[in-house]
Amino acid sequence: MGQDTVTRATAKQHGDRLGSELHLWCQPLRKLRQEDYLSLGVQDCIEGLHYGHLPYFCRGQVVHGFGRGSKQLGIPTANFPEQVVDNLPADLSTGINYGWASVGSGDVHKMVVSTGWNPYYKNTKSMETHIMHTFKEDFCGEILNVAVVGYFRPQKNFDSLESLISAIQGDIEEAKK
Numbered sequence: 001m002g003q004d005t006v007t008r009a010t011a012k013q014h015g016d017r018l019g020s021e022l023h024l025w026c027q028p029l030r031k032l033r034q035e036d037y038l039s040l041g042v043q044d045c046i047e048g049l050h051y052g053h054l055p056y057f058c059r060g061q062v063v064h065g066f067g068r069g070s071k072q073l074g075i076p077t078a079n080f081p082e083q084v085v086d087n088l089p090a091d092l093s094t095g096i097n098y099g100w101a102s103v104g105s106g107d108v109h110k111m112v113v114s115t116g117w118n119p120y121y122k123n124t125k126s127m128e129t130h131i132m133h134t135f136k137e138d139f140c141g142e143i144l145n146v147a148v149v150g151y152f153r154p155q156k157n158f159d160s161l162e163s164l165i166s167a168i169q170g171d172i173e174e175a176k177k
Helices: 008-017 034-040 045-048 082-086 159-177
Strands: 056-059 095-103 110-114 128-129 143-153
Touching: 045 056, 056 082, 056 110, 082 128, 095 159, 110 159, 143 159
Parallel strands: none
Antiparallel strands: 056 143, 095 110, 095 143, 110 128
Protein backbone atom coordinates (compact mmCIF):
# COMPACT_ATOMS: atom_id res chain seq x y z
CA MET A 1 0.00 0.00 0.00
CA GLY A 2 1.22 3.47 -0.85
CA GLN A 3 0.90 6.85 0.77
CA ASP A 4 -2.55 7.25 -0.77
CA THR A 5 -4.03 4.53 1.46
CA VAL A 6 -4.69 4.32 5.18
CA THR A 7 -5.65 0.90 6.52
CA ARG A 8 -8.39 0.57 9.10
CA ALA A 9 -5.90 -1.16 11.42
CA THR A 10 -3.63 1.90 11.28
CA ALA A 11 -6.57 4.22 11.80
CA LYS A 12 -7.80 2.16 14.74
CA GLN A 13 -4.31 2.08 16.24
CA HIS A 14 -4.13 5.89 16.12
CA GLY A 15 -7.61 6.11 17.61
CA ASP A 16 -6.63 3.80 20.47
CA ARG A 17 -3.46 5.80 21.09
CA LEU A 18 -5.53 8.96 21.44
CA GLY A 19 -8.00 7.24 23.76
CA SER A 20 -10.96 7.49 21.42
CA GLU A 21 -12.88 4.95 19.41
CA LEU A 22 -12.99 5.31 15.68
CA HIS A 23 -16.52 6.63 15.18
CA LEU A 24 -15.57 8.79 12.20
CA TRP A 25 -16.97 6.42 9.58
CA CYS A 26 -20.25 5.89 11.42
CA GLN A 27 -21.42 9.47 11.72
CA PRO A 28 -24.08 11.10 9.56
CA LEU A 29 -23.15 14.14 7.49
CA ARG A 30 -21.28 16.48 9.78
CA LYS A 31 -18.33 18.80 9.94
CA LEU A 32 -15.05 17.09 10.83
CA ARG A 33 -12.68 18.26 13.53
CA GLN A 34 -8.89 18.05 13.63
CA GLU A 35 -9.21 15.26 16.22
CA ASP A 36 -11.08 13.16 13.64
CA TYR A 37 -8.07 13.28 11.34
CA LEU A 38 -5.67 12.49 14.14
CA SER A 39 -7.78 9.48 15.12
CA LEU A 40 -7.62 8.30 11.52
CA GLY A 41 -3.88 8.81 11.28
CA VAL A 42 -4.32 10.79 8.07
CA GLN A 43 -1.93 13.65 8.78
CA ASP A 44 -2.08 15.07 5.24
CA CYS A 45 -5.79 15.77 5.64
CA ILE A 46 -5.14 18.44 8.24
CA GLU A 47 -4.08 20.84 5.48
CA GLY A 48 -7.75 21.04 4.46
CA LEU A 49 -8.66 22.65 7.75
CA HIS A 50 -7.70 26.12 6.52
CA TYR A 51 -10.79 26.21 4.29
CA GLY A 52 -13.37 27.93 6.47
CA HIS A 53 -16.29 25.61 5.81
CA LEU A 54 -14.34 22.41 5.25
CA PRO A 55 -13.87 19.60 6.01
CA TYR A 56 -17.13 17.66 5.80
CA PHE A 57 -18.00 14.00 6.05
CA CYS A 58 -20.86 12.29 4.25
CA ARG A 59 -21.99 8.72 4.01
CA GLY A 60 -24.50 6.92 1.85
CA GLN A 61 -25.27 3.92 -0.29
CA VAL A 62 -23.70 3.95 -3.76
CA VAL A 63 -26.38 4.18 -6.46
CA HIS A 64 -26.29 3.98 -10.25
CA GLY A 65 -25.50 7.34 -11.77
CA PHE A 66 -25.88 8.67 -15.28
CA GLY A 67 -23.75 5.84 -16.71
CA ARG A 68 -21.04 8.01 -18.20
CA GLY A 69 -18.16 7.96 -15.65
CA SER A 70 -16.52 4.75 -16.79
CA LYS A 71 -18.10 4.41 -20.21
CA GLN A 72 -17.90 7.92 -21.66
CA LEU A 73 -15.18 9.56 -19.58
CA GLY A 74 -13.00 6.59 -18.65
CA ILE A 75 -13.13 7.85 -15.05
CA PRO A 76 -15.32 5.64 -12.84
CA THR A 77 -17.39 7.40 -10.20
CA ALA A 78 -19.43 6.34 -7.20
CA ASN A 79 -22.68 8.26 -6.88
CA PHE A 80 -24.58 9.24 -3.75
CA PRO A 81 -28.38 8.97 -3.66
CA GLU A 82 -30.58 12.07 -3.88
CA GLN A 83 -31.24 12.16 -0.13
CA VAL A 84 -27.51 12.63 0.57
CA VAL A 85 -27.16 15.30 -2.14
CA ASP A 86 -30.31 17.10 -0.99
CA ASN A 87 -29.00 17.27 2.58
CA LEU A 88 -25.54 18.67 1.86
CA PRO A 89 -24.67 21.71 3.98
CA ALA A 90 -25.48 25.05 2.36
CA ASP A 91 -21.88 26.22 2.80
CA LEU A 92 -20.42 23.28 0.86
CA SER A 93 -19.63 25.00 -2.43
CA THR A 94 -20.56 23.26 -5.63
CA GLY A 95 -17.55 22.33 -7.69
CA ILE A 96 -14.62 19.99 -7.49
CA ASN A 97 -13.37 19.00 -4.04
CA TYR A 98 -10.83 16.47 -2.83
CA GLY A 99 -10.28 14.32 0.22
CA TRP A 100 -10.50 10.72 1.36
CA ALA A 101 -13.00 7.91 0.82
CA SER A 102 -13.66 4.32 1.78
CA VAL A 103 -16.16 1.75 0.58
CA GLY A 104 -17.82 -0.25 3.34
CA SER A 105 -15.21 -1.16 5.92
CA GLY A 106 -12.38 -1.08 3.37
CA ASP A 107 -9.21 0.96 3.29
CA VAL A 108 -9.23 4.74 2.95
CA HIS A 109 -8.07 6.19 -0.40
CA LYS A 110 -7.61 9.64 -1.89
CA MET A 111 -10.54 10.90 -3.96
CA VAL A 112 -11.95 13.81 -5.95
CA VAL A 113 -15.65 14.62 -5.91
CA SER A 114 -17.82 16.71 -8.20
CA THR A 115 -20.79 18.27 -6.45
CA GLY A 116 -23.32 20.26 -8.43
CA TRP A 117 -25.15 20.38 -11.72
CA ASN A 118 -22.40 19.41 -14.19
CA PRO A 119 -22.89 22.25 -16.72
CA TYR A 120 -21.46 20.21 -19.61
CA TYR A 121 -24.27 17.67 -19.21
CA LYS A 122 -26.91 20.07 -17.84
CA ASN A 123 -28.20 17.64 -15.22
CA THR A 124 -29.83 17.70 -11.84
CA LYS A 125 -27.60 18.19 -8.81
CA SER A 126 -25.39 15.20 -8.05
CA MET A 127 -22.35 14.17 -6.02
CA GLU A 128 -19.99 11.96 -8.03
CA THR A 129 -16.86 10.58 -6.34
CA HIS A 130 -13.79 9.22 -8.13
CA ILE A 131 -11.74 7.09 -5.72
CA MET A 132 -8.06 6.79 -6.61
CA HIS A 133 -7.92 3.04 -6.34
CA THR A 134 -8.65 0.15 -8.68
CA PHE A 135 -11.42 -2.00 -7.24
CA LYS A 136 -11.76 -5.65 -8.26
CA GLU A 137 -15.52 -5.46 -8.60
CA ASP A 138 -18.44 -3.07 -8.75
CA PHE A 139 -19.55 -1.74 -5.37
CA CYS A 140 -22.96 -0.32 -6.23
CA GLY A 141 -25.17 -0.81 -3.16
CA GLU A 142 -22.22 -0.60 -0.74
CA ILE A 143 -21.80 2.25 1.75
CA LEU A 144 -19.49 5.06 0.59
CA ASN A 145 -17.78 7.22 3.22
CA VAL A 146 -16.28 10.52 2.04
CA ALA A 147 -14.27 13.15 3.92
CA VAL A 148 -14.13 16.37 1.87
CA VAL A 149 -11.04 18.29 2.98
CA GLY A 150 -10.33 20.79 0.23
CA TYR A 151 -11.68 22.69 -2.76
CA PHE A 152 -10.11 22.81 -6.23
CA ARG A 153 -12.41 24.81 -8.47
CA PRO A 154 -16.00 25.65 -9.37
CA GLN A 155 -17.85 23.59 -11.94
CA LYS A 156 -17.75 25.04 -15.42
CA ASN A 157 -18.89 24.26 -18.91
CA PHE A 158 -16.46 22.83 -21.45
CA ASP A 159 -16.28 23.20 -25.22
CA SER A 160 -15.69 19.49 -25.76
CA LEU A 161 -15.74 16.15 -24.04
CA GLU A 162 -11.95 16.01 -24.41
CA SER A 163 -11.60 19.31 -22.51
CA LEU A 164 -13.81 17.97 -19.72
CA ILE A 165 -11.79 14.75 -19.46
CA SER A 166 -8.54 16.74 -19.42
CA ALA A 167 -9.81 18.94 -16.57
CA ILE A 168 -10.92 15.91 -14.54
CA GLN A 169 -7.57 14.20 -15.09
CA GLY A 170 -5.85 17.41 -13.95
CA ASP A 171 -7.97 17.42 -10.78
CA ILE A 172 -7.03 13.80 -10.12
CA GLU A 173 -3.32 14.54 -10.57
CA GLU A 174 -3.57 17.52 -8.23
CA ALA A 175 -5.34 15.40 -5.59
CA LYS A 176 -2.54 12.83 -5.72
CA LYS A 177 -0.08 15.41 -4.36
